[in-house]
Amino acid sequence: EPEVTQTPSHQVTQMGQEVILRCVPISNHLYFYWYRQILGQKVEFLVSFYNNEISEKSEIFDDQFSVERPDGSNFTLKIRSTKLEDSAMYFCASSVGTENEKLFFGSGTQLSVL
Amino acid sequence: QKEVEQNSGPLSVPEGAIASLNCTYSDRVSQSFFWYRQYSGKSPELIMSIYSNGDKEDGRFTAQLNKASQYVSLLIRDSQPSDSATYLCAVNGPNSGYALNFGKGTSLLVTP
Numbered sequence: 001e002p003e004v005t006q007t008p009s010h011q012v013t014q015m016g017q018e019v020i021l022r023c024v025p026i027s028n029h030l031y032f033y034w035y036r037q038i039l040g041q042k043v044e045f046l047v048s049f050y051n052n053e054i055s056e057k058s059e060i061f062d063d064q065f066s067v068e069r070p071d072g073s074n075f076t077l078k079i080r081s082t083k084l085e086d087s088a089m090y091f092c093a094s095s096v097g098t099e100n101e102k103l104f105f106g107s108g109t110q111l112s113v114l
Numbered sequence: 115q116k117e118v119e120q121n122s123g124p125l126s127v128p129e130g131a132i133a134s135l136n137c138t139y140s141d142r143v144s145q146s147f148f149w150y151r152q153y154s155g156k157s158p159e160l161i162m163s164i165y166s167n168g169d170k171e172d173g174r175f176t177a178q179l180n181k182a183s184q185y186v187s188l189l190i191r192d193s194q195p196s197d198s199a200t201y202l203c204a205v206n207g208p209n210s211g212y213a214l215n216f217g218k219g220t221s222l223l224v225t226p
Contacts, residue, residue, distance in 0.1 A: 056211035105157040
């Protein structure tokens with residue numbers, strides 16, 4: 001069964017450093033997402049991406065965040081200057097379409113900012 | 115901020131019983147409703163989707179939607195210990211740009 005793949009599974013970084021989280025969405029999916037979940041809290045939407053551009057973003061997704069689809073398979077989330085409060089599990093997801101379409105989540109990257 | 119509310123639990127039911135999980139949402143124009151299961155330390159896994167009022171059954175799971183009351187529920191029949199997880203209600207619609215808005219989840223414990 002096709003799945004969304006995320007690397008690395010764990011990332012430890014120092015405050016102020018840049019991190020790049022990587023995702024390979026399901027191959028025939030057209031919409032890509034990043035969500036995050038701080039420990040003990042709800043899953044929060046960060047950004048959606050379609051046709052090589054951001055389609056929606058939340059208030060969390062400020063200038064420190066960026067996304068890119070550098071080739072036909074990878075989808076990345078970059079945090080330019082990490083803060084302690086960026087520590088969370090980051091989930092990539094993809095879907096065939098939007099609106100009523102179902103999201104498939106990757107296994108996540110646990111980011112720890114020290 | 116449009117909200118999706120769930121009782122955090124834990125909801126404890128004996129094996130073989132029916133577990134009933136509830137969710138309310140505040141955005142009246144929400145269109146799509148999803149139940150995800152999340153095991154501890156794992157990613158959300160879709161188990162049910164529902165788009166129109168009424169019931170939708172899939173195996174041991176039944177989702178119920180009442181748009182007038184802004185209420186969606188999930189029933190799990192013949193609960194098994196392996197059903198023990200956190201169940202996340204998620205809602206989307208035009209006001210969210212179709213991004214999923216999740217509730218905090220209800221923790222379910224099925225005891226043998």
